[in-house]
Amino acid sequence: AQSVTQPDIHITVSEGASLELRCNYSYGATPYLFWYVQSPGQGLQLLLKYFSGDTLVQGIKGFEAEFKRSQSSFNLRKPSVHWSDAAEYFCAVGAAGGYNKLIFGAGTRLAVHP
Amino acid sequence: DGGITQSPKYLFRKEGQNVTLSCEQNLNHDAMYWYRQDPGQGLRLIYYSQIVNDFQKGDIAEGYSVSREKKESFPLTVTSAQKNPTAFYLCATGSGITEAFFGQGTRLTVV
Numbered sequence: 544a545q546s547v548t549q550p551d552i553h554i555t556v557s558e559g560a561s562l563e564l565r566c567n568y569s570y571g572a573t574p575y576l577f578w579y580v581q582s583p584g585q586g587l588q589l590l591l592k593y594f595s596g597d598t599l600v601q602g603i604k605g606f607e608a609e610f611k612r613s614q615s616s617f618n619l620r621k622p623s624v625h626w627s628d629a630a631e632y633f634c635a636v637g638a639a640g641g642y643n644k645l646i647f648g649a650g651t652r653l654a655v656h657p
Numbered sequence: 658d659g660g661i662t663q664s665p666k667y668l669f670r671k672e673g674q675n676v677t678l679s680c681e682q683n684l685n686h687d688a689m690y691w692y693r694q695d696p697g698q699g700l701r702l703i704y705y706s707q708i709v710n711d712f713q714k715g716d717i718a719e720g721y722s723v724s725r726e727k728k729e730s731f732p733l734t735v736t737s738a739q740k741n742p743t744a745f746y747l748c749a750t751g752s753g754i755t756e757a758f759f760g761q762g763t764r765l766t767v768v
Contacts (some may be wrong), residue, residue, distance in 0.1 A: 547699075584762070585762065587759040589756055645749075647701075649701040650697075
């Protein structure tokens with residue numbers, strides 16, 4: 544069965560520090576992979592997505608993610624975190640077959656210290 | 658402008674009462690989805706619909722019902738059979754599995 548694991552429930556970084564949020568997936572075929580961000584009490588906004596091609600994808604707000612098939616990972620990175628990046632981040636995998644849906648990880652809550 | 662609208666933003670339900678959450682989109686997407694979000698559990702799929710007059714159960718459909726009479730609308734009813742309805746509910750639209758566009762959510766609380 545398809546699944547997504549985000550090993551870190553909470554992460555705290557200092558403003559200006561680099562960030563890496565981990566995501567591992569289980570999927571039998573070539574996955575469609577996504578990172579979403581959610582501010583408190585709001586919906587989800589797409590940061591970036593990977594379908595095929597270059598395994599390093601660029602997204603909005605200075606985020607990037609790298610697809611590593613051998614490790615079944617799709618980690619999200621940012622070189623320098625801003626206080627406004629504090630939010631919850633969700634990794635998701637697109638699962639086809641019968642119907643199309645997104646399977647989400649449990650999320651990682653990011654706190655940013657000034 | 659185009660988008661997806663959920664209403665109300667906050668909803669309170671008494672024990673044994675049915676309530677309906679609204680979701681409207683003008684993105685002309687065929688697919689619409691309802692997710693439930695609880696702290697530490699990510700998003701879980703309740704129901705989805707690929708076309709008008711057709712919908713399928715997701716992973717946690719018990720205690721919920723939906724309809725899809727129009728392409729633009731996909732209301733979710735939380736019935737009295739749902740024993741733990743307090744949660745944040747998110748509606749989304751999409752075209753296939755390319756990506757999903759989310760509404761701003763409805764927070765449902767049992768009082």
